[in-house]
Amino acid sequence: MAINxxxxxxxxxxxxxxxxxxxxxxxxxKRVGEEIIVKHILDVREFPESRFADLVTLDADExxxxxxxxxxxxxxxxxxxxxxxxxxxxxxxISVVTSNKELVSTKGPELIExxxxxxxxxxxxxxxGGGIPIIRPxxxxxxxxxxxxxxxxxxxxxxxxxxxxxxxxxxxxxxxKQAQENGFAEANPSADIDGIDAQRKLSILSTIANDGDYxxxxxxxxxxxxxxxxDDMAFAASIGCDIKLIALYEAGEKPVAYVAPALxxxxxxxxxxxxxxxxxxxxxxxxxxxxxxxxxxxxxxxASAVCGDILEAAVSEPYENRDWTKESVEITPYDEIAAxxxxxxxxxxxxxxxxxxxxCEVLSDEAILVKGIRHKDxxxxxxxxxxxSWMHYLK
Amino acid sequence: MAINxxxxxxxxxxxxxxxxxxxxxxxxxKRVGEEIIVKHILDVREFPESRFADLVTLDADExxxxxxxxxxxxxxxxxxxxxxxxxxxxxxxISVVTSNKELVSTKGPELIExxxxxxxxxxxxxxxGGGIPIIRPxxxxxxxxxxxxxxxxxxxxxxxxxxxxxxxxxxxxxxxKQAQENGFAEANPSADIDGIDAQRKLSILSTIANDGDYxxxxxxxxxxxxxxxxDDMAFAASIGCDIKLIALYEAGEKPVAYVAPALxxxxxxxxxxxxxxxxxxxxxxxxxxxxxxxxxxxxxxxASAVCGDILEAAVSEPYENRDWTKESVEITPYDEIAAxxxxxxxxxxxxxxxxxxxxCEVLSDEAILVKGIRHKDxxxxxxxxxxxSWMHYLK
Numbered sequence: 001m002a003i004n005x006x007x008x009x010x011x012x013x014x015x016x017x018x019x020x021x022x023x024x025x026x027x028x029x030k031r032v033g034e035e036i037i038v039k040h041i042l043d044v045r046e047f048p049e050s051r052f053a054d055l056v057t058l059d060a061d062e063x064x065x066x067x068x069x070x071x072x073x074x075x076x077x078x079x080x081x082x083x084x085x086x087x088x089x090x091x092x093x094i095s096v097v098t099s100n101k102e103l104v105s106t107k108g109p110e111l112i113e114x115x116x117x118x119x120x121x122x123x124x125x126x127x128x129g130g131g132i133p134i135i136r137p138x139x140x141x142x143x144x145x146x147x148x149x150x151x152x153x154x155x156x157x158x159x160x161x162x163x164x165x166x167x168x169x170x171x172x173x174x175x176x177k178q179a180q181e182n183g184f185a186e187a188n189p190s191a192d193i194d195g196i197d198a199q200r201k202l203s204i205l206s207t208i209a210n211d212g213d214y215x216x217x218x219x220x221x222x223x224x225x226x227x228x229x230x231d232d233m234a235f236a237a238s239i240g241c242d243i244k245l246i247a248l249y250e251a252g253e254k255p256v257a258y259v260a261p262a263l264x265x266x267x268x269x270x271x272x273x274x275x276x277x278x279x280x281x282x283x284x285x286x287x288x289x290x291x292x293x294x295x296x297x298x299x300x301x302x303a304s305a306v307c308g309d310i311l312e313a314a315v316s317e318p319y320e321n322r323d324w325t326k327e328s329v330e331i332t333p334y335d336e337i338a339a340x341x342x343x344x345x346x347x348x349x350x351x352x353x354x355x356x357x358x359x360c361e362v363l364s365d366e367a368i369l370v371k372g373i374r375h376k377d378x379x380x381x382x383x384x385x386x387x388x389s390w391m392h393y394l395k
Numbered sequence: 396m397a398i399n400x401x402x403x404x405x406x407x408x409x410x411x412x413x414x415x416x417x418x419x420x421x422x423x424x425k426r427v428g429e430e431i432i433v434k435h436i437l438d439v440r441e442f443p444e445s446r447f448a449d450l451v452t453l454d455a456d457e458x459x460x461x462x463x464x465x466x467x468x469x470x471x472x473x474x475x476x477x478x479x480x481x482x483x484x485x486x487x488x489i490s491v492v493t494s495n496k497e498l499v500s501t502k503g504p505e506l507i508e509x510x511x512x513x514x515x516x517x518x519x520x521x522x523x524g525g526g527i528p529i530i531r532p533x534x535x536x537x538x539x540x541x542x543x544x545x546x547x548x549x550x551x552x553x554x555x556x557x558x559x560x561x562x563x564x565x566x567x568x569x570x571x572k573q574a575q576e577n578g579f580a581e582a583n584p585s586a587d588i589d590g591i592d593a594q595r596k597l598s599i600l601s602t603i604a605n606d607g608d609y610x611x612x613x614x615x616x617x618x619x620x621x622x623x624x625x626d627d628m629a630f631a632a633s634i635g636c637d638i639k640l641i642a643l644y645e646a647g648e649k650p651v652a653y654v655a656p657a658l659x660x661x662x663x664x665x666x667x668x669x670x671x672x673x674x675x676x677x678x679x680x681x682x683x684x685x686x687x688x689x690x691x692x693x694x695x696x697x698a699s700a701v702c703g704d705i706l707e708a709a710v711s712e713p714y715e716n717r718d719w720t721k722e723s724v725e726i727t728p729y730d731e732i733a734a735x736x737x738x739x740x741x742x743x744x745x746x747x748x749x750x751x752x753x754x755c756e757v758l759s760d761e762a763i764l765v766k767g768i769r770h771k772d773x774x775x776x777x778x779x780x781x782x783x784s785w786m787h788y789l790k
Contacts, residue, residue, distance in 0.1 A: 071721070131683060145419065286419065
């Protein structure tokens, strides 16, 4: 006996999946009890040079009408053809495993329900944090916790760019260009540098932490890193901080979720997460704090997570698809969220005077930490204090 | 409907389990679909002051003959009465969830087999890393990987002592005393400071990484931290390192597994793991490197892991108990293991001369890194070079 699977989309991740299943087929067969066999690879192109060329088909019907297929790996990306194929597979009782954060974050509620109704699974460990186990630990290992907070570096491209700006003293444009040359950023880098990718991943993490009460990407305020200057980086270093793009979730009646660059204090473990690495800190009411760290992208790490899900789908009874609500739930509007920020000013005394309603802390002769100020009140304070700029702060 | 469980041993962890199940009962019931109810608490003492006093019984028969009990939580510790009760529960088809690393590491092969034969589970997420999800991620999320290496700080007591020695300049005896006063070390601290606790945890991690080919605690060489001096700490700092008690596993035909203090370079993420925290780095051939970090001990964090397993046992079909071999498999004898070490000497040139067969690197005017030297060859080299001391090194 063997378990036959199809790979939909033979790009970076899809080919990594075929590779991983092949190089580790001995241990996988031992663990599953059966061989996992890639029977079809569906793409719009043929790959005559690939050693998997024989498996490639351009005909979707051939894949979806094949009764042998138990699991489909959706590594197409985007939310159009991937959405159609995922619905088609799940509706036929074929479990789908994916790394597609856009699709999971935008269509998760519907796709999870289709899977449930058809007694199959929709699994997406690889959609957040690449190779880092985070989705299953949240669902399974921390199941007895109320998740109170998540703070993560979930986008490797921006973290790489920020690390290069720090270590090499590059400005943003040069660092981005270098990231593109090294294959760490797309030709059109917007989804990464504008925080959209992080926003999608945070939507997924937040919804899980929020016990399936769906928080959609478009509800989550996202600020990217393109406005970060070399001067900002130097300022951060002067107060023992580093600038990271942080995805933040906090539990509550109306949960908090936003993506923004933040000054991360060197006492925080996220301070040491550099280059393309990702890390996600999770606070649970019983757990305390835990951190999950690893390669947030890349062919093989992402394939590792996809393949973990394939094995899960292969050996398990149809996964208890933990429902996501169809409609998104209300979250705290960004303006109303109270944040800790650092205000940079030539005359700190003026900031302290203007911020007397808040708990403040002097970090340096030009940096004042102001705690718990609502976003909507920041502009007035900055203006009143004659300050230069402000940024989120993570202790 | 409800799922009834029994807690065996109402000490620190057992009471934390009762507490966690109670404070989070709403989310747990939602996630499991049924309430989890603690029906019995078995101990040799009564706890009249506890709010769970009514549940406490001294009569084991009352617990094990109760057909309502689906899951037993073994938080007794040790390998005597805990062993008897675990066998009795599993033989009756009652799943057992535990934090007992001594029992899992010494009797795991037998207990896993009994569980399998009786169609129930033996789960032990809490036995390693306290609240940190590590066992299930290794089994599930990284299932498609060959695990090539594990390097971890798995004992919070020794890490706390070493952190205090570093930060406060205390000597070992004073730091140990302080740890005992603060409840971070036992009155009899041997299991922690001599590396025995770490040895047991490494036995569990190594056996899982080694695909169930059992590596017993007594096969694993363990050196503790009681010989570490303030002078060693200062030396470590002088070469940008910190001393940590490291549990190391490396895959191979004859795997490598040992516990020893090591100089950890500041570029390594484990360098920043301080106090009672634990962290486990895992290398997989597809994953690359990942790290799992969190509170390695403590009532609620450990209870978090135990309760995660309770929920797993409650909702899942009997867990595919991944067999451990009955007999332990051969590992590389400690003497034959090639290690990276730092030799401390007044005349580094003499070390380099004596170590010409090895790749060396000068770290300071009294520290030479020697790579890949077998343990059995170290004493001769140290003597020949007229060196003061040596220690393992982790980049």
